[in-house]
Amino acid sequence: xxxxxxxxxxxxxxxxxxxxxxxxxxxxxxxxxxxxxxxxxxxxxxxxxxxxxxxxxxxxxxxxxxxxxxxxxxxxxxxxxxxxxxxxxxxxxxxxxxxxxxxxxxxxxxxxxxxxxxxxxxxxxxxxxxxxxxxxxxxxxx
Amino acid sequence: xxxxxxxxxxxxxxxxxxxxxxxxxxxxxxxxxxxxxxxxxxxxxxxxxxxxxxxxxxxxxxxxxxxxxxxx
Numbered sequence: 001x002x003x004x005x006x007x008x009x010x011x012x013x014x015x016x017x018x019x020x021x022x023x024x025x026x027x028x029x030x031x032x033x034x035x036x037x038x039x040x041x042x043x044x045x046x047x048x049x050x051x052x053x054x055x056x057x058x059x060x061x062x063x064x065x066x067x068x069x070x071x072x073x074x075x076x077x078x079x080x081x082x083x084x085x086x087x088x089x090x091x092x093x094x095x096x097x098x099x100x101x102x103x104x105x106x107x108x109x110x111x112x113x114x115x116x117x118x119x120x121x122x123x124x125x126x127x128x129x130x131x132x133x134x135x136x137x138x139x140x141x142x
Numbered sequence: 143x144x145x146x147x148x149x150x151x152x153x154x155x156x157x158x159x160x161x162x163x164x165x166x167x168x169x170x171x172x173x174x175x176x177x178x179x180x181x182x183x184x185x186x187x188x189x190x191x192x193x194x195x196x197x198x199x200x201x202x203x204x205x206x207x208x209x210x211x212x213x214x
Binding site for chain 1: 180181182183185189190192193194195196197198199200201202203206207208209210211212
């Protein structure tokens with residue numbers, strides 16, 4: 001187990017994180033529009049998605065490639081247009097990890113955060129094939 | 143809220159492009175058929191509520207131990 005402290009704003013500045021704009025916020029956090037994506041090598045494959053406004057709390061996120069290699073959320077045309085995605089390569093996917101009290105962790109595969117790599121604008125989308133995926137996909141932890 | 147009475151087989155049209163049809167009524171379950179253009183997302187309302195709740199549970203407030211991913 002790695003023990004770590006929540007990233008401070010200063011650390012964020014040092015690491016020059018990507019600033020991701022979510023014009024619609026996350027579901028339940030609609031008022032927070034700007035997040036820092038903080039990736040530290042020692043924490044791979046996890047990354048932090050930290051609010052840059054309000055309480056500046058964080059979400060733990062992971063690329064679905066580490067969770068379910070054949071994960072293929074079917075992004076609606078409306079969302080693709082909203083994000084300005086013209087090909088699947090334009091999109092970066094992040095899934096929110098929930099740390100459970102018993103040391104287990106789950107990943108939300110129903111509501112991925114989809115980010116346009118070029119504009120760094122993102123949205124938490126509900127894919128057309130949402131019924132295929134689970135909200136609390138267990139993460140294989142050791 | 144607009145409330146309409148419909149019988150099985152009857153429909154309503156929204157915005158001239160979305161058709162909502164009552165297919166069958168079986169006890170307390172109503173089967174609804176929805177025809178909408180591809181760009182109109184249609185989801186059960188619970189999906190939004192579940193993801194919202196999951197987001198709230200996932201929020202990290204303090205120092206945490208990061209799990210170590212098991213080797214595949």
